[in-house]
Amino acid sequence: MKLKICGLTKPDQIQELIDLKTDFLGFIFYEKSPRYVLDHLSLNEISGINHAGKVGVFVNETVENIAAVAEDAALNYIQLHGDEDENYITELRSKLNSEIKIIKVIRIGNQTTEELQKTINHQPSAINFILFDTDSKVFGGTGKTFEWQILNSIEITKPYFLSGGISLENISQLSTINHPPFSLDINSKFETEPGVKDLQKIKQFYEKL
Template sequence: MIRVKVCGITREEDALEAARLGADALGFIMAQSPRRVSLGQAASIIQRLPPFLSVVGVMADPTEEELREAVESRMFDYLQFHGNEPPSLLANLPIKTIKALGISLREDLEALESYKEAAHFFLLDTKVKGVSGGTGQPFDWSLLQGVRFSRPFILAGGLGPKNITKAIRQASPHGVDINSAIETSHGIKDHRLMGMAIMAAKGRTPKTREVIIHDT
């Protein structure tokens, strides 16, 4: 079963609706982005989430202090990296990691080789100069055909209700990352589009998972 990550969460209502619709993971961006949230903002949403939902912190070349705070917060199940972080940094973290890579040519995939022992998952996004993720544009999925990956990979880049089924069929990812194609504006999720994308990815009607609000 394809796993679905809804990234760029900035609002509690979007996080809870994603959980209700059957998302498997939520991403909170702490790198430079129109969807950036602080650690405190992420915490206020995460503490309201139901159990068995994975939480991903998204970073790009974090400072030592930023990385330490994210790890020590114990809020995240995974940290996802979009910068030029060396494999040794990921390998030494006491948390599961996702290494993101921009793709425009098949040769771009060669960079993953050095992370095969350091990262638990790869995330493949569209390469756009000067942008580290969140491009809102798909890349040529045929570049992935016939490639044997050393780690499970998540497909990202402009995925939404209109193209997610084709993307899964063509690229055969372990999971998909949806963000800009299910938004009305940066960080504001359209719940109808989100439900349609999750349904299309999983090939069925979205779950109606019961969401229990955890009072603090």
């Protein structure tokens, strides 16, 4: 199982995570986020990070801006965390380098199993991965889990990332998911403050994995 660590802002911590062989490094390009990366790092600095799993997280951003940031920051993955529809994703795919992969977030709240299945079934072919996260008005970073058991009642047609409140305390419950995630995505449960990671906790998480 792979691991994505999101909301990175500190160069020294990023290097430590690279040394730990972290699979995906998540950078948030959403200005309303307390982990907005451009308050801490320039696009050129992100471009200079030597890693093949750099993920740019965007929320209802324009296609043109995403394409420009992806090029300037040398991103490998684009994570769409807003309300982007099929037309939007198709247009974005046409403007991105073909090697850049797209992750589409599906936010899980009070919808029924049937509603969730319908959402999954209607994902455009242009996406490469799904990411399941807890629904929230702030688009992620809630530190709250959704009911993982719902994943056992649906057919998941793409490899998926699991996000939302994953912690040292609940990692053992991952074994209850019949169709394991391609990657876990951790963030707020492994911080001392927004954007500042608790590397000791992350190392303990690796040991548990």
